[in-house]
Amino acid sequence: MAQVVLKEINKFYDSVHAVKDFNLQIRDKEFVVFVGPSGCGKTTTLRMIAGLESISAGDISIDGTVVNNLAPMDRDIAMVFQNYALYPHMSVYDNMAFGLKMRKFDRREIGQRVKEAADILGIGDYLKRKPRQLSGGQRQRVALGRAIVRHPRVFLFDEPLSNLDAKLRVQMRVELKKLHLRLGTTAVYVTHDQVEAMTLGDRVVVMKDGLVQQVGEPLELYNRPANKFVAGFIGSPAMNFANVTMTNGGGGITAKNAGLEIQVPGNEAERLRSHVGRQVTLGIRPEDLHVARDGDPAGLTFNSKIEVIEQLGSEILLDVRVGEGTMVAAVDPTTRAKVHETVRLTVNPERLHFFDSSTDMAI
Amino acid sequence: MIEGAIWRRWVFFYIPLTIFLIFLLFPFYWMVITTFRPDGELYRPWRAVNYNPFWTWNPTLLHIKYLFQETMFATWLMNTMFIALASTVISLFCGIFAGYALSRLNFPFAGSLGTGIFVTYLVPQTLLFIPLSEIIRNYQLGDTPWSLILTYPTFLIPFCTWLMMGYFKAVPKELEECARIDGASRWQAMLYIIIPVAVPGIMSAGIFAFTLSWNEFIYALVFLSSPEQKTVPVGVVSELIRGDVFFWGPLMAGALLGSIPVAIAYSFFVEHYVSGLTGSVKG
Amino acid sequence: MAVTTADVGVGTHSKPPRPKWRPLENERNLAFLLLLPTLTLLGLFIAYPFVRGILLSVSSARVGVPGEFVGLQNFYRLMGDPIFAHVVWNTCFYTAVTTVFKLALGLWLAILLNRNFRGKAFTRAFILLPFIIPTVLSTFAWKWMFDPTFSVLNWLFYKLGLISSAINWLGDPDLAMLSIIIVNIWRGVPFFAISLLAGLQTISPDLNEAAAIDGAKPWQRFIHITWPLLLPVTMVVVLFSVIQTFADFQIVYVMTGGGPANATHLFATYAYQLGVGTGILSMGAAVSLAMFPILFLIVIFQLLYIRRVETR
Numbered sequence: 001m002a003q004v005v006l007k008e009i010n011k012f013y014d015s016v017h018a019v020k021d022f023n024l025q026i027r028d029k030e031f032v033v034f035v036g037p038s039g040c041g042k043t044t045t046l047r048m049i050a051g052l053e054s055i056s057a058g059d060i061s062i063d064g065t066v067v068n069n070l071a072p073m074d075r076d077i078a079m080v081f082q083n084y085a086l087y088p089h090m091s092v093y094d095n096m097a098f099g100l101k102m103r104k105f106d107r108r109e110i111g112q113r114v115k116e117a118a119d120i121l122g123i124g125d126y127l128k129r130k131p132r133q134l135s136g137g138q139r140q141r142v143a144l145g146r147a148i149v150r151h152p153r154v155f156l157f158d159e160p161l162s163n164l165d166a167k168l169r170v171q172m173r174v175e176l177k178k179l180h181l182r183l184g185t186t187a188v189y190v191t192h193d194q195v196e197a198m199t200l201g202d203r204v205v206v207m208k209d210g211l212v213q214q215v216g217e218p219l220e221l222y223n224r225p226a227n228k229f230v231a232g233f234i235g236s237p238a239m240n241f242a243n244v245t246m247t248n249g250g251g252g253i254t255a256k257n258a259g260l261e262i263q264v265p266g267n268e269a270e271r272l273r274s275h276v277g278r279q280v281t282l283g284i285r286p287e288d289l290h291v292a293r294d295g296d297p298a299g300l301t302f303n304s305k306i307e308v309i310e311q312l313g314s315e316i317l318l319d320v321r322v323g324e325g326t327m328v329a330a331v332d333p334t335t336r337a338k339v340h341e342t343v344r345l346t347v348n349p350e351r352l353h354f355f356d357s358s359t360d361m362a363i
Numbered sequence: 364m365i366e367g368a369i370w371r372r373w374v375f376f377y378i379p380l381t382i383f384l385i386f387l388l389f390p391f392y393w394m395v396i397t398t399f400r401p402d403g404e405l406y407r408p409w410r411a412v413n414y415n416p417f418w419t420w421n422p423t424l425l426h427i428k429y430l431f432q433e434t435m436f437a438t439w440l441m442n443t444m445f446i447a448l449a450s451t452v453i454s455l456f457c458g459i460f461a462g463y464a465l466s467r468l469n470f471p472f473a474g475s476l477g478t479g480i481f482v483t484y485l486v487p488q489t490l491l492f493i494p495l496s497e498i499i500r501n502y503q504l505g506d507t508p509w510s511l512i513l514t515y516p517t518f519l520i521p522f523c524t525w526l527m528m529g530y531f532k533a534v535p536k537e538l539e540e541c542a543r544i545d546g547a548s549r550w551q552a553m554l555y556i557i558i559p560v561a562v563p564g565i566m567s568a569g570i571f572a573f574t575l576s577w578n579e580f581i582y583a584l585v586f587l588s589s590p591e592q593k594t595v596p597v598g599v600v601s602e603l604i605r606g607d608v609f610f611w612g613p614l615m616a617g618a619l620l621g622s623i624p625v626a627i628a629y630s631f632f633v634e635h636y637v638s639g640l641t642g643s644v645k646g
Numbered sequence: 647m648a649v650t651t652a653d654v655g656v657g658t659h660s661k662p663p664r665p666k667w668r669p670l671e672n673e674r675n676l677a678f679l680l681l682l683p684t685l686t687l688l689g690l691f692i693a694y695p696f697v698r699g700i701l702l703s704v705s706s707a708r709v710g711v712p713g714e715f716v717g718l719q720n721f722y723r724l725m726g727d728p729i730f731a732h733v734v735w736n737t738c739f740y741t742a743v744t745t746v747f748k749l750a751l752g753l754w755l756a757i758l759l760n761r762n763f764r765g766k767a768f769t770r771a772f773i774l775l776p777f778i779i780p781t782v783l784s785t786f787a788w789k790w791m792f793d794p795t796f797s798v799l800n801w802l803f804y805k806l807g808l809i810s811s812a813i814n815w816l817g818d819p820d821l822a823m824l825s826i827i828i829v830n831i832w833r834g835v836p837f838f839a840i841s842l843l844a845g846l847q848t849i850s851p852d853l854n855e856a857a858a859i860d861g862a863k864p865w866q867r868f869i870h871i872t873w874p875l876l877l878p879v880t881m882v883v884v885l886f887s888v889i890q891t892f893a894d895f896q897i898v899y900v901m902t903g904g905g906p907a908n909a910t911h912l913f914a915t916y917a918y919q920l921g922v923g924t925g926i927l928s929m930g931a932a933v934s935l936a937m938f939p940i941l942f943l944i945v946i947f948q949l950l951y952i953r954r955v956e957t958r
Binding site for chain 1: 538541562
């Protein structure tokens with residue numbers, strides 16, 4: 001059982017509070033992703049799990065043992081770095097065998113494990129080559145292989161796909177997922193790319209400025225973001241935000257600003273009643289807007305002026321002006337639209353998000 | 364290349380470059396020529412008729428023979444080679460470890476120690492040779508190669524350290540971290556990962572140290588007295604001059620043959636030497 | 647052999663880790679161990695002699711006679727010593743003149759080499775020879791070239807009709823100084839040239855091209871772009887060269903031994919003559935140490951200048 005528990009973890013660099021009160025219980029075999037913008041503390045936390053950074057306060061335990069004072073090599077973990085960190089003067093085989101040699105495994109066992117990992121990753125043909133003779137994707141696999149042969153209790157990944165080109169990144173993402181399904185080892189993965197977080201993670205931890213914003217399964221983060229930051233960070237294109245005032249009207253509660261007036265559906269209305277008369281932030285995802293069709297209720301539509309049209313092939317992104325603000329709508333690829341035209345958009349009433357204007361917390 | 368007319372290229376480039384090369388390389392040519400010229404030609408007054416100093420039609424090996432038979436030149440060559448190699452090894456050993464510690468480890472006084480080592484590089488041998496000669500005598504090291512093997516590193520180590528620091532700094536931190544996670548101790552990570560990656564730096568420091576050792580004079584002059592212990596520069600100076608008489612033929616032969624080992628070593632490592640030189644200046 | 651989830655990664659873990667006592671994992675301990683050999687050697691053979699040198703210079707020691715403490719008497723004697731006055735002047739003059747020329751010629755050579763031409767690598771390798779070859783040996787070649795009776799230079803000038811009687815390179819005080827200056831420049835130009843070349847190569851050619859398009863002439867580009875960007879490297883090179891030249895021994899020892907009439911005596915050669923030649927260790931040490939304040943000032947000045955240039 002390779003459980004990782006982080007309890008009240010704090011990290012200070014001189015006076016900078018880089019990680020604040022980080023609490024998390026990672027289950028055995030779970031694939032957890034730390035995601036957030038640069039400087040949010042995700043890599044620092046990962047390095048504390050690895051033992052490469054000291055822990056200012058709190059405890060980290062692996063399988064019940066507190067590891068705060070254990071050297072990295074005693075924690076039985078393996079790490080994959082962003083720029084692979086392959087030993088340039090050693091062959092692929094020696095790169096993968098290094099950790100086992102340091103731990104005094106015998107030659108036969110080393111050979112067996114290296115072959116095993118090489119077969120899984122498909123790098124069996126490169127064992128004699130040096131890193132500089134390999135492509136980026138191949139090097140990444142060798143870095144993975146080096147981690148696999150150790151049979152560690154936890155895998156740590158520090159933005160391993162960031163240095164690959166876009167196409168390769170998508171490919172490797174799938175391979176990583178398959179690898180995890182196959183090996184079943186607990187994994188902690190750090191990235192700034194929310195797509196990677198969503199596709200790879202069993203659970204995702206969103207961080208900002210050293211603080212955990214939300215922990216949950218990807219879909220939960222997508223459907224029920226805890227605050228405005230998570231709402232805007234997860235999902236691409238990003239969620240649209242508009243400042244609206246809640247008013248009584250139309251037999252219920254409406255969210256209103258210069259450009260639109262949306263009727264809040266009944267079940268939501270209850271929660272928002274206490275905010276009537278006040279300003280809140282309304283969040284609508286681009287994919288929850290579509291071009292108005294006949295029969296769409298008037299309380300859910302509004303006018304907008306098209307400023308830019310982005311043709312993606314699978315969908316069209318309309319950058320529109322609504323009142324004093326702008327929004328992005330992801331609409332059907334067959335939509336006919338022209339710049340500077342006015343278009344009526346309908347919002348999906350099940351998919352309205354509201355955030356308190358001062359705390360940014362979800363309502 | 365210089366744009367423009369051919370004449371510009373000649374005037375501004377080829378001619379100045381050629382003049383520089385002649386200026387810089389002529390003395391070596393002179394060494395070679397003198398070595399193979401018979402005494403009769405060497406000692407002709409400079410105003411003599413039909414005197415061509417730049418070539419000889421009667422090359423001779425007499426001077427070289429004299430060098431090896433009448434003096435202990437062969438011994439001096441071996442001494443110098445041994446001392447240079449030993450000093451280089453010691454300096455590399457110290458310089459690599461010190462460079463690693465100063466560039467990749469965190470510890471108090473790291474900055475001041477680094478500056479301290481740099482400062483010792485600036486203390487010239489001519490400042491220390493008198494008190495050092497006393498110390499050498501007190502330790503019973505006088506007139507032995509060890510007097511040099513232990514003192515040469517004093518001006519070789521600072522340079523080697525500095526050079527290695529530059530090379531070590533260029534190795535990414537992740538390499539070491541990965542090794543430590545893989546199971547290597549700091550010591551093992553240094554030995555198996557960082558140092559092998561910095562091998563070009565080690566070669567640069569090595570060839571530089573080697574040439575500097577060969578070039579040292581004052582310590583060798585002061586610490587060594589018996590002819591069989593001398594190094595090439597000291598031997599040439601002291602044994603090929605009898606009073607006021609200079610045996611120019613053997614002298615130049617000694618100069619030439621004494622320069623050849625260094626030149627050969629250098630020729631194998633030119634690139635490393637140049638990067639060592641420029642690395643030390645840019646760092 | 648099919649590899650399933652059960653075979654790989656699960657159930658084959660090593661025993662739970664038992665932390666061993668690892669003294670060398672501590673950065674401080676490791677650093678101490680690594681620096682120990684260096685500090686020992688430098689302490690024994692630089693710091694210790696330096697202190698002994700100071701002690702010697704304030705004593706009346708001679709070879710075989712330990713002597714007694716005499717305070718600053720030796721230094722007072724030096725200040726009244728006419729030879730010492732020569733030594734100070736000679737060394738300063740020698741250092742200043744050679745440095746200026748080495749810099750100018752080295753820079754010129756570096757600029758010449760800073761282009762691609764056939765045989766560039768070879769040329770660069772050969773150019774360093776004066777710096778690589780043991781100074782004593784190459785200085786002998788020069789001494790032979792300057793020899794009053796057999797000088798090849800005299801022969802050349804005579805043939806070119808420039809002179810009618812021999813130039814007494816090493817016998818005339820002024821010419822002797824000129825001779826050692828020439829040899830020092832000869833030896834030092836390669837060092838300057840190669841180092842400055844490396845500095846030049848870090849200056850992006852885009853800068854010069856942009857300036858050329860803007861209308862700057864070659865010498866203007868040099869003064870406003872090349873020279874300022876080269877300054878950090880230049881200062882370091884000059885620093886090294888000044889120290890080495892100031893403390894020079896080999897060239898003078900071989901060429902003139904300090905003469906004629908003390909015209910070429912430097913600190914190092916005079917210290918040698920007093921300490922080793924006549925055996926008055928205390929006076930020799932005093933002369934050597936007299937170098938230190940001046941060297942120290944030069945070093946401080948240059949280091950400050952370098953720091954200023956780099957942080958500008």
